[in-house]
Amino acid sequence: MRLFAIRLKMLLKSRANVFWTFIYPLLLGLFFYMGFGNLSSRSSFATVHVSVASDMADPVLLEAFTSAEYDDGKKVFQVHAKLSREELEAVLQEERITGYVYREGGEITYRIRTNGIGESIIKSFLDEFIQMEHLFQELGQLDPDVRAGMLADLMKDNRYLQEINTATNPDYNNFVIYFYALIAMTCMFGSFWGVSLVGDLQADNSYRALRTAIAPESKLKLLTIYFLAALALHFSGNLLLIFYLKYILDVEFSQNLLLIILASFVGCVAGIAMGTFLAGIIRAPERKKEGIMVVVSLFSSALSGLMMVKVKYWAETYFPPLRFINPAGLVTDSFFSLYYFSDLSRYIRDLLTLSVLSILLVFGTYLKMRGEKYDSV
Amino acid sequence: MVVKLENVTKTYKKGVRALDNLSFEVRDGEIFGLLGPNGSGKTTSINCLLGLLKYESGNIEVFGEPMSANRYDLKAEIGFVPQNVAVYTELTVYENVDYFCGLYVKEKEKRRRLVEEALNFVSLLEYRNVYPRKLSVGLLRRLNIACGIAHKPRLIIFDEPTVGVDPQTRNRVLEGIKRLNREGATVIYTSHYMEEVEQICDYIVIMDKGKVIAHGTNEELKASIRHGETIEVQLLEPKKEYLELFGKIHNVYSTYYKDDILVIKSEKGSTNIPNVLEILKDKGIKYGLLFSEIPTLNDVFLEITGKELRD
Ligand SMILES: Nc1ncnc2c1ncn2[C@@H]1O[C@H](COP(=O)(O)OP(=O)(O)OP(=O)(O)O)[C@@H](O)[C@H]1O
Ligand SMILES: [Mg+2]
Numbered sequence: 001m002r003l004f005a006i007r008l009k010m011l012l013k014s015r016a017n018v019f020w021t022f023i024y025p026l027l028l029g030l031f032f033y034m035g036f037g038n039l040s041s042r043s044s045f046a047t048v049h050v051s052v053a054s055d056m057a058d059p060v061l062l063e064a065f066t067s068a069e070y071d072d073g074k075k076v077f078q079v080h081a082k083l084s085r086e087e088l089e090a091v092l093q094e095e096r097i098t099g100y101v102y103r104e105g106g107e108i109t110y111r112i113r114t115n116g117i118g119e120s121i122i123k124s125f126l127d128e129f130i131q132m133e134h135l136f137q138e139l140g141q142l143d144p145d146v147r148a149g150m151l152a153d154l155m156k157d158n159r160y161l162q163e164i165n166t167a168t169n170p171d172y173n174n175f176v177i178y179f180y181a182l183i184a185m186t187c188m189f190g191s192f193w194g195v196s197l198v199g200d201l202q203a204d205n206s207y208r209a210l211r212t213a214i215a216p217e218s219k220l221k222l223l224t225i226y227f228l229a230a231l232a233l234h235f236s237g238n239l240l241l242i243f244y245l246k247y248i249l250d251v252e253f254s255q256n257l258l259l260i261i262l263a264s265f266v267g268c269v270a271g272i273a274m275g276t277f278l279a280g281i282i283r284a285p286e287r288k289k290e291g292i293m294v295v296v297s298l299f300s301s302a303l304s305g306l307m308m309v310k311v312k313y314w315a316e317t318y319f320p321p322l323r324f325i326n327p328a329g330l331v332t333d334s335f336f337s338l339y340y341f342s343d344l345s346r347y348i349r350d351l352l353t354l355s356v357l358s359i360l361l362v363f364g365t366y367l368k369m370r371g372e373k374y375d376s377v
Numbered sequence: 378m379v380v381k382l383e384n385v386t387k388t389y390k391k392g393v394r395a396l397d398n399l400s401f402e403v404r405d406g407e408i409f410g411l412l413g414p415n416g417s418g419k420t421t422s423i424n425c426l427l428g429l430l431k432y433e434s435g436n437i438e439v440f441g442e443p444m445s446a447n448r449y450d451l452k453a454e455i456g457f458v459p460q461n462v463a464v465y466t467e468l469t470v471y472e473n474v475d476y477f478c479g480l481y482v483k484e485k486e487k488r489r490r491l492v493e494e495a496l497n498f499v500s501l502l503e504y505r506n507v508y509p510r511k512l513s514v515g516l517l518r519r520l521n522i523a524c525g526i527a528h529k530p531r532l533i534i535f536d537e538p539t540v541g542v543d544p545q546t547r548n549r550v551l552e553g554i555k556r557l558n559r560e561g562a563t564v565i566y567t568s569h570y571m572e573e574v575e576q577i578c579d580y581i582v583i584m585d586k587g588k589v590i591a592h593g594t595n596e597e598l599k600a601s602i603r604h605g606e607t608i609e610v611q612l613l614e615p616k617k618e619y620l621e622l623f624g625k626i627h628n629v630y631s632t633y634y635k636d637d638i639l640v641i642k643s644e645k646g647s648t649n650i651p652n653v654l655e656i657l658k659d660k661g662i663k664y665g666l667l668f669s670e671i672p673t674l675n676d677v678f679l680e681i682t683g684k685e686l687r688d
Contacts, residue, residue: 002479002485003476003479006468006472006475006476006479009467009468009472010465010467010468011467013467013468014467203429206463207459207461207462207463208463208464208465210429210459210463211457211459211463211477211524211525212477212480213429213446214427214428214429214452214455214457215452215477215480215481216449216450216452216453216480216481217449217480218449370447371445371446371447372446373428373429373430373431373445373446374429374430374431375389375390375430375431376389376390376430377424377429377430
């Protein structure tokens with residue numbers, strides 16, 4: 001505990017640390033915000049290709065999709081129907097459609113492939129639709145045909161579109177996903193903490209580390225304490241960012257804030273773990289390791305689709321295991337799944353994978369450092 | 378036996394053989410001096426015995442047990458003052474000592490006392506809340522020492538603790554080391570300053586190029602060489618023929634000029650000052666200063682390696 005406190009003080013005393021952890025993400029958040037303020041005022045979107053699973057053949061939903069229009073009379077959705085689930089999945093993977101919808105056990109469910117404006121429209125549309133449907137059910141047993149017509153009419157209001165494209169009403173701002181991306185990237189910057197904590201434990205890195213290395217203190221204990229201290233700071237930096245986005249910039253995260261915070265916490269753990277592991281196995285001066293971390297965190301973030309969503313899918317198509325070993329990918333995926341799916345199973349799976357990965361990475365670092373003797377110090 | 382190195386050989390990556398079959402032993406309660414010129418392998422041997430460095434062959438024992446990086450029980454009894462100042466610039470003087478001491482001593486009250494003692498020992502009490510950035514080189518050296526000894530180890534290793542400090546601090550450090558030794562600690566002291574080693578060490582190992590070239594007490598080492606006395610005469614008119622003239626004195630084995638100073642070296646057990654004075658008077662040679670020196674460790678080093686200890 002004392003070691004933890006003193007370690008915190010060491011870290012806090014470093015101006016560079018404080019800047020990168022607390023100030024830099026806030027600045028980025030501000031830039032993002034200013035950038036997207038303009039972007040999100042665009043009013044018209046391209047037609048989205050949606051498919052409806054044939055086994056569903058829900059006339060009400062089909063009607064609603066088909067008749068949805070933008071203000072300028074352009075169709076919102078181009079509906080392809082009469083395909084089996086397997087075929088739909090195939091065309092989705094080929095990116096010929098944006099997403100597809102089916103009914104499973106009475107619940108309307110949808111599949112999308114990436115994230116973007118089209119996907120957001122599908123989501124908003126269905127949210128709205130389901131809400132309407134419930135409303136009608138409560139209103140009583142109307143003739144299904146009448147109901148379908150009324151539903152479709154009501155959906156024509158385009159409320160779901162307004163929610164997406166109205167910058168003045170940030171409540172349902174589509175660009176929130178870019179803020180998720182920002183949080184995820186900030187998590188990855190935790191790798192720098194990994195470098196500094198390993199640097200203070202490996203005797204060949206600095207004289208003070210040498211002094212720590214000759215003390216009768218187990219590497220596992222020190223590694224754990226240093227890790228927790230780094231995590232405490234890194235996570236509080238992330239918390240600050242989240243609260244700043246939410247309460248100062250008024251970015252409205254429509255999801256449960258606690259779940260977002262939880263994902264960011266696990267993301268912080270993963271970021272530091274990745275940095276710890278890489279710094280532990282790479283033999284290089286600290287500056288060089290930091291350089292490597294810049295490249296790795298940006299590269300892994302890029303692979304996770306932060307800058308261009310498609311990259312993630314290309315990468316994972318060519319190298320499937322990436323889905324499980326790229327921490328940045330898992331963090332973004334957990335955020336996106338939080339955004340797109342009300343069902344938490346994918347989110348939970350992502351976080352569990354991340355946790356396991358982090359533990360493996362840190363333990364691997366320990367195995368490497370345990371009883372380590374150096375070629376030169 | 379507190380420390381035992383047996384045929385340790387260490388080669389660095391670039392092919393530098395830093396230790397070449399090095400063996401020495403440190404006995405309980407002594408101040409052990411490791412003397413050698415720059416690059417002779419002193420630091421390397423210390424780092425090996427601390428369990429930090431890999432080495433190709435040989436055995437190292439500390440307190441009679443084989444030393445390795447995981448022997449926390451052995452490490453707990455060792456204190457180390459590294460050649461380079463190793464402190465956290467983010468922590469104050471007090472916090473630094475407390476941090477490093479805390480790696481050894483968990484009990485809070487006891488640690489507080491030990492830290493106070495260590496700060497007092499190096500006279501840094503008044504700087505307790507100062508950050509290392511604000512300390513002069515000498516004060517930093519003292520902090521470096523405090524960090525290494527606060528936990529009162531049985532074995533303390535000093536790796537050239539006096540490099541770059543003023544004579545006053547140096548004497549203080551040397552006095553301090555003697556005091557630690559009197560209080561029961563075994564000390565390993567490395568240096569390339571022979572005066573320091575002569576002054577405080579009970580037993581001395583002289584190293585060169587990763588090998589032990591001589592060992593023994595100060596007296597034993599000096600007794601082991603042929604050389605007994607150096608007489609230096611500052612001549613007003615140095616002449617070449619004088620070299621031969623003084624070289625003929627009984628027991629003188631070497632004469633040479635160091636600038637305008639005539640150096641006359643005699644073998645052990647002879648006192649040639651009267652003879653030298655007599656010749657100077659007989660021949661009417663004018664001279665300024667004349668002084669005689671008993672052998673130093675430098676003479677030992679010079680006689681064995683043919684070069685001066687200090688470059
Ligand atoms: N990290 C290293 N990599 C390669 N060679 C090294 C390294 N450290 C030391 N050496 C070489 O090993 C030899 C012994 O060095 P060492 O530092 O042990 O000497 P030393 O006696 O402590 O010298 P000094 O009085 O300068 O501290 C030297 O030739 C040195 O150049
Ligand atoms: Mg040295």
